[in-house]
């Protein structure tokens with residue numbers, strides 16, 4: 001259900017932005033997704049479709065852009081990009097501590113790529129709002 005709650009959050013945020021701009025229909029939602037969110041793009045798109053049903057977001061295209069994750073090591077001070085161990089299923093990797101690529105310590109903190117952000121939405125704007 002990880003992807004569903006993320007999809008709902010994207011829908012809520014996009015709807016709020018669309019309404020404040022008097023949009024009548026949203027056509028595209030651009031989202032940057034951090035690597036460490038462990039969101040599966042296909043799952044996210046599928047859940048977005050469900051969550052947006054019956055709203056002005058229905059039928060909108062969800063454009064996902066992957067953002068690299070960043071790691072900070074408490075042992076050796078390394079900070080930088082870190083690759084997710086693809087041999088571990090995402091469901092488990094999301095809860096397992098990330099290992100430092102330099103010293104292999106598990107005493108690490110995630111400092112980037114742990115969130116998803118709506119960068120912008122494309123919408124049709126009503127010229128004269130009745131409201």
Ligand SMILES: [Zn+2]
Pocket residue numbers: 073074075076077078100101102103104105
């Ligand atoms: Zn380290």
